[in-house]
Amino acid sequence: MAKKLNIIGTPTPKLDAGIRTTGKAIYGHDMKLPGMLHGAILRTQFPYADFTIDVSAAKKLKGVICVITAEDIDTNTISYKRDHPVLKRGTVNCIRDEIAAVAAETKEIALEALKLIKVNYKPKRGIFDPSDSLKEKAREVNRFLKEKKYEKNVADKFFYEHGNLDEQKKKSAVIVKKKFELQRMTHCCMATSNITADWNVITKRLTLYSSTQVPFLYQRDMAHCLKINPSDIRVVQVVIGGGFGSKLDMNPFEPIAAILSMKTNRPVQILYTREEEFIASPTRQTMNIEMEAGADKNGNFTFRDIKIIKDNGAYTSWGATTPFVMMQTFSSLYQCPACRFESVAVYTNNPNAGSFRGYGNPQATFAMESVIDLLADELKMDKAAIRLKNSNYKGEITGQGLHFETCGHKESLETVIEKSKRQDAGGKMQDARYKRGIGYGSMLHVGGGAKIYRSDGCGTTIKLDDYGYLTIVTGSSEIGQGSETVLAMMASEELSIPLSKIKVVNTDTDVKPWDVGVHASRTTFVAGNSLLGAIDLLKKKLNKKAAILLNTPAEEFIYENEEIKNSNYQSVKIDKVVREIHFASPSELCTETYFYEPSSKFQDKGFKGNVSGTYAFAAQAVEVEVDTYTGNIKVVKIEVAQDVGKVLNPLGIMGQIEGGVLMGVGYALSEELIMENGYVKNPNFHNYKMLTASDVPEINFYPIETNDSQGPYGAKGMAEAPLIPTAAAIANAVADAIGTRIYSLPLTPEKILRALNEKSNNGHSVVIR
Amino acid sequence: MKKKVDTNKIEISFSLNGEKKTMLIKSSMILLDLIRDEIGLTGTKTGCNEGECGACTVLINDVAVNSCLFPAINIQGKNVTTIEGISDGVKLDPVQEALIEKGGVQCGFCTSGMVMTIKGMQTKFKKGKHKPTTEEIKKGLEGNLCRCTGYVKIVEAAEKVIHGHS
Incomplete structure (x- = not known):
């Protein structure tokens, strides 16, 4: 029988909400160290150009302490493929490129100095379309890539297949083949990128006050770049003002700050302006997805054949590995006997793409769920029925080898289908101008980490002090998502210590044990299991002493109200047990360390294998209203059902659901970083449209609890999922409303009007089907 | 000199x-x-x-x-x-309490601005003796961007303090 839970499952406000609500949280922008200098970066004016640079006038400006160009530094190239020089020498490759940097006494002087740097550019014709980069005559865009495994201008390539495609094609009663275009979306973290670097010339050690979401990989990458020892770098994470995947890669401004500090022997701070944030932060990948898929006459899916071209930009980030996630969706979301998947990441002179919440999955899911609607149309089959028929099931081992030990896919679909049924008995609103429609989308995502680095683990050290307070030192990081709180809740549940007596330490690589970082929705699952492992060890130690104090066998104890109790209601206070251990002879401390590595396995060379400890599923049903006069889309309602394994903190989960869904609505309707010949045309919140409080539709959430045997209390990772199927479901709802489909995002009023126009010109009426 | x-x-x-x-x-x-x-x-x-x-x-x-x-x-x-x-330094302001309790704080970078905007709205509506609708409250928050929460909990917190219910 399941144990009765006290705090797990109850709405619990974030432990750090108090400091964040009172202005007391110290973000990177608020850091101030004695003697600190202000750094600023000069970026190119042209996306592709040769240049010469003269910094002599800037160096002479009063208050300027240091000016650097590529000539002044000795660093290794950075990035996932090590194809990105920190400062560019002689040639720039995209509009975000750094060509010089300044450290000065004030921000104003630093900016003034940038203006004094003379640059002579010889602009050249850049390549901004991946298909142009792939042409035979195209020049090499990135000349820093050392390991040239693929053809010219291909940064990375993935190929996957299972089943017999030809055979399944023959079995297909209907086949659909379509192309989809996905736009450039950017993170819009409310705090812009920031770093404060502090080199100590005496100890030869570097402290970085950073917003990274992967501190240990960052430490390693920084050390490689600067050619120093990783352990001589201490990464201290400041309070992070938004992550969403943007802080998975180390970017050039970070080593630049470190170098400026090393050259000046003073702390140096670099803060991005908002415009810089839009131009120089890696974005979600733009993609062209060509998808062919079939179904037999009964609506069973037969095969999928996918070709993807991704715009890599000028350099390669972790985002190049998004096909790991995308191929899971194509191979394994809904049962599919045969799948072939091919993707290339192509260099262009656009700013480099990065990783972003969902990691390729919103793009893949948009194509997939659109195609499912089209197959249903061809078969004249109900769009809900075709999804339910093909849904994933518990115990399924997919063609790719993903093992769904628990699976809430069908239940999620059934829930949102039921909840989105119209009150008015299926009658669509009959209005000449406003058309209503309903669309579905579902998703599959890793829910128990993702084995793509050598270790997907997390370490935890816990310390119970003489006064009964618990300190959790976790490798995992808090980036606003509430991981501190959920970890403290778990400890409280196990030890019956109230949250007010639990402290979470998680910001210092000199102190905390190793963790691979915040990504893949892995923190609750991996850090949670790690913590529970440490608590088990601690309890063994406490139980042993309590057994002596209570003269009872150790197995029988329960933890309640900060006491250890036996079955005869005899009890001893936890803090007393700690003191008895600490002050005994021989004496000992109540400190334990545990490292948890998920059961997941590396995939083989063909990308087959069970890559995650568990998998998350979700479905959304969206109702929209399209104004056929203006092309405006109003999202009326979004029904969300998600297999989260187990709800640990309802308040935290709702925050992720609502925030994720709205991010998905933005992806569907309004957000696009517009590029023109390598220039970012809308690097500000006025022209890059993030949604506001008035744009929020009704969002209803139905958690599906499948109680995963591997998850802490049965929980799975859940935080990326809410945004993954949203755009797909909205696009399907719009198609349902206006009777014609749009194959690219965002669904702007212009596209809607054009589609309606084309439709009526083809002789179809605009009246709803 | x-x-x-x-x-x-x-x-x-x-x-x-x-x-x-x-x-x-x-x-x-x-x-x-x-x-x-x-x-x-x-x-x-x-x-x-x-x-x-x-x-x-x-x-x-x-x-x-x-x-x-x-x-x-x-x-x-x-x-x-x-x-x-915003608070007397001992107790939190009800706006801050509502944001914490409703779960309207994630990364927190927008939160200071949210608190001040909600406070401003609360004062304005109290003076005008007008009970704003949820739509009006959302309108009032349009100038404050948040990337984490999807605004739902922030609007709930604002409603709580402006309407004086939970």
Whole structure:
């Protein structure tokens, strides 16, 4: 029988909400160290150009302490493929490129100095379309890539297949083949990128006050770049003002700050302006997805054949590995006997793409769920029925080898289908101008980490002090998502210590044990299991002493109200047990360390294998209203059902659901970083449209609890999922409303009007089907 | 040696979080820079510096403004309230309590601005004796961007303090 839970499952406000609500949280922008200098970066004016640079006038400006160009530094190239020089020498490759940097006494002087740097550019014709980069005559865009495994201008390539495609094609009663275009979306973290670097010339050690979401990989990458020892770098994470995947890669401004500090022997701070944030932060990948898929006459899916071209930009980030996630969706979301998947990441002179919440999955899911609607149309089959028929099931081992030990896919679909049924008995609103429609989308995502680095683990050290307070030192990081709180809740549940007596330490690589970082929705699952492992060890130690104090066998104890109790209601206070251990002879401390590595396995060379400890599923049903006069889309309602394994903190989960869904609505309707010949045309919140409080539709959430045997209390990772199927479901709802489909995002009023126009010109009426 | 008078500087007197202040400032100074860089109160955030995101919102005579667009000399004779002055220092303000309890805080970078905007709305609606609709409350929050929460919990918190129910 399941144990009765006290705090797990109850709405619990974030432990750090108090400091964040009172202005007391110290973000990177608020850091101030004695003697600190202000750094600023000069970026190119042209996306592709040769240049010469003269910094002599800037160096002479009063208050300027240091000016650097590529000539002044000795660093290794950075990035996932090590194809990105920190400062560019002689040639720039995209509009975000750094060509010089300044450290000065004030921000104003630093900016003034940038203006004094003379640059002579010889602009050249850049390549901004991946298909142009792939042409035979195209020049090499990135000349820093050392390991040239693929053809010219291909940064990375993935190929996957299972089943017999030809055979399944023959079995297909209907086949659909379509192309989809996905736009450039950017993170819009409310705090812009920031770093404060502090080199100590005496100890030869570097402290970085950073917003990274992967501190240990960052430490390693920084050390490689600067050619120093990783352990001589201490990464201290400041309070992070938004992550969403943007802080998975180390970017050039970070080593630049470190170098400026090393050259000046003073702390140096670099803060991005908002415009810089839009131009120089890696974005979600733009993609062209060509998808062919079939179904037999009964609506069973037969095969999928996918070709993807991704715009890599000028350099390669972790985002190049998004096909790991995308191929899971194509191979394994809904049962599919045969799948072939091919993707290339192509260099262009656009700013480099990065990783972003969902990691390729919103793009893949948009194509997939659109195609499912089209197959249903061809078969004249109900769009809900075709999804339910093909849904994933518990115990399924997919063609790719993903093992769904628990699976809430069908239940999620059934829930949102039921909840989105119209009150008015299926009658669509009959209005000449406003058309209503309903669309579905579902998703599959890793829910128990993702084995793509050598270790997907997390370490935890816990310390119970003489006064009964618990300190959790976790490798995992808090980036606003509430991981501190959920970890403290778990400890409280196990030890019956109230949250007010639990402290979470998680910001210092000199102190905390190793963790691979915040990504893949892995923190609750991996850090949670790690913590529970440490608590088990601690309890063994406490139980042993309590057994002596209570003269009872150790197995029988329960933890309640900060006491250890036996079955005869005899009890001893936890803090007393700690003191008895600490002050005994021989004496000992109540400190334990545990490292948890998920059961997941590396995939083989063909990308087959069970890559995650568990998998998350979700479905959304969206109702929209399209104004056929203006092309405006109003999202009326979004029904969300998600297999989260187990709800640990309802308040935290709702925050992720609502925030994720709205991010998905933005992806569907309004957000696009517009590029023109390598220039970012809308690097500000006025022209890059993030949604506001008035744009929020009704969002209803139905958690599906499948109680995963591997998850802490049965929980799975859940935080990326809410945004993954949203755009797909909205696009399907719009198609349902206006009777014609749009194959690219965002669904702007212009596209809607054009589609309606084309439709009526083809002789179809605009009246709803 | 005679002290040189800086003609670019101007003396202003104002009240900051209930405390009277007189300062010599550059006439071109922006209020956000005065608060963060000169006075050193960092609870007010710089999100965009162009009046689009609302992270820098403060109250001037109880009205919410974007301090990143506000010339500092215009606070002459006025009461400026920042996030540091919103509560009495012992107890949290009900706006802060509501945001915490409803779960309206994630990364928290927009939160100071959200608190000030909701506070400004609360005062405005109290004065006008008008009970705003949820739509009006959402409208009032349009100038404050948040990337984490999807606004739902923030709107709930605002409704709670403005309507006085849970």
